[in-house]
Amino acid sequence: MTTSILITGANGFVGHQLGSTMAQSGYKVVGAVRTTENLEKGVSSILVPSIDESTSWTEALQGIDTVIHLAARVHVMTETASNPLAEFRHVNVAGTLNLAQQAVSARVRRFVYISSIKVNGETTDGRSSFTPADTPNPQDPYGVSKWEAEQALWGLAASTGLEVVVIRPPLIYGPMVKGNFRTLMELLKRRWPLPLGLIQNHRSFVGLTNLVSFIVQCSLQAAAANETFLISDGEDLSTSELLRRLGHAMGSKPVLLPVPPRLLQIAASATGRDTLATRLLGSLQVNASKARTMLKWTPPMSVDAELQRTADSFLNT
Numbered sequence: 419m420t421t422s423i424l425i426t427g428a429n430g431f432v433g434h435q436l437g438s439t440m441a442q443s444g445y446k447v448v449g450a451v452r453t454t455e456n457l458e459k460g461v462s463s464i465l466v467p468s469i470d471e472s473t474s475w476t477e478a479l480q481g482i483d484t485v486i487h488l489a490a491r492v493h494v495m496t497e498t499a500s501n502p503l504a505e506f507r508h509v510n511v512a513g514t515l516n517l518a519q520q521a522v523s524a525r526v527r528r529f530v531y532i533s534s535i536k537v538n539g540e541t542t543d544g545r546s547s548f549t550p551a552d553t554p555n556p557q558d559p560y561g562v563s564k565w566e567a568e569q570a571l572w573g574l575a576a577s578t579g580l581e582v583v584v585i586r587p588p589l590i591y592g593p594m595v596k597g598n599f600r601t602l603m604e605l606l607k608r609r610w611p612l613p614l615g616l617i618q619n620h621r622s623f624v625g626l627t628n629l630v631s632f633i634v635q636c637s638l639q640a641a642a643a644n645e646t647f648l649i650s651d652g653e654d655l656s657t658s659e660l661l662r663r664l665g666h667a668m669g670s671k672p673v674l675l676p677v678p679p680r681l682l683q684i685a686a687s688a689t690g691r692d693t694l695a696t697r698l699l700g701s702l703q704v705n706a707s708k709a710r711t712m713l714k715w716t717p718p719m720s721v722d723a724e725l726q727r728t729a730d731s732f733l734n735t
Contacts, residue, residue, distance in 0.1 A: 422446040423637065424482045424526075426469070426517070427489035428461055429453070431594060432532070436486065436630045437461040443634075450478050450489065471512035479524035484637050486530045487514060492560065506563035515570040518580065528581040528643065530636050533568055535588045535622075535648065535704060536561030540696055547622075547703040550586075550646040568646075581643040583636045588650060588704055592626025592724060593731030598697065603732045606665050606672050613682060615674030617657040619701040622650040625724030628717040635713050642713060648704040653721050657698050663722060667729035 423440055427433040428449025441447045441460030450466045464478040469489055479485075491509040518529050538548040539555040556562045568584050575582040591599050605612060632649050636642040655663070658674060665672035679699050686695035709715055 421484065421638070422448065422482050424448045424450060424478055424485045425461075426450040426466070426485070426487050428463070429455060430488060431592075431596065432590065432626065432629060432633075433488045434594075435592070435626055436488070436633055439630050440634060440637075448478060448482065450475075469509050469513040469517070471508075471516045473513065473516060475517055475520040475524075479521060479526060482521070482524065482526050484528040484530065485517065485521050485526055486532070486633060486637060487517060488532050490514075490532075491563075503559040503562060506559045507566065510560075510563035511566045511570060514567040515574065518571055518574050518582075522574065522578045522580050526580070528583065528637065529571065529575075530583045530585065530633060531568065531571055532633070533564045533584050533586045534561060535586045535702070537565045537568065537586055538648075538704075540702070541700040542620075542703045543700050547705040548648060549705045550648055550708055575644060583642045583644070584646040585633065585636060586646065586648050586704075587624045587629055588622045588702060590624055590626060590629055591728055593727050594735075595626075595728060599728075600732070602661065603664065603668065603729070606661065606668055606670065607733075609670060609673055611673040611675050612661065613675045613677035614657055614661060614698065615676045617679055617699055619656050619699060620654045621657070621660070621702050622654050622704045622706075623660075623721070624650050625717075625719055625721065625728075627719040627724055627727075631718050632709060632713075632715055635715050639713050645708075645712065647709045647713075648706050649709050650704045650706045651717055651721050651724070652706065652710075654703050655721070664725055664729065667722070667725040668733060669729075 423445050425433050425437050428437045429451045437447050437449055447461045449461045449463050451463050454463045491506050521529055537554050537556050538552050540557045554565045556565045571582045628651055661672045683695055686692055
């Protein structure tokens, strides 16, 4: 019998490759999307204009065995909402719980929730790597909403028997990546001098191919049920090293100026860019050993290979 998968956000950055991978592997894949653009061959679509506590999932959940919930209100670079936390809760908490409750009613077996490493916190400076057993310490409305959604799902699992799997990825990169990662590529392409040559932090990342591979395993393996996983490529990089290797993938040597990180931190504080400084100067490491040992999973793609895919996609668009 063919396993039926519902992927929310199936035409997004992660959902697009996940849907393609699962459809090519023989699974029946239904994508819940706001538009039918960018859907892969083999993925059927259900239009879901918005996600909140009142969304009806009846049609989308018919005959579904597993839900992979990717769609969310993500952290907004320029926030315009007067109450950001309320907006995040509206979609990420109430919307997630509503979907999960209807999944229970539809006899869905497993609910895979893509959360965020922001549930653990923003930095591992002065401490060891994040683990799934850490006390959550979200620092912004997005992270808070993701943690509250996790708690709601665990409560539902305890009362209904729904199998829940939580995955908390760090920064995800790969073809068609957006946000800060794409901004770095644009700066490298223009060969702008960057004052980041002396940074010796340690940050975990996860390539799109590796994340998709792990999500598939969490959808299928019995051992994943009712577990929380942190995931990474397994090779942590400093900001300086990331830029050098990304530049190499793009065919150009980055211009990295040797500015002391302490001066950059002072400048960031003076200009109200402390959050950006944390991402560029601070460390954020995750311990993904549970993912590897419990599910016997190994990343199928190296960091350099995924950086090359990312660079090629960027340069060809």
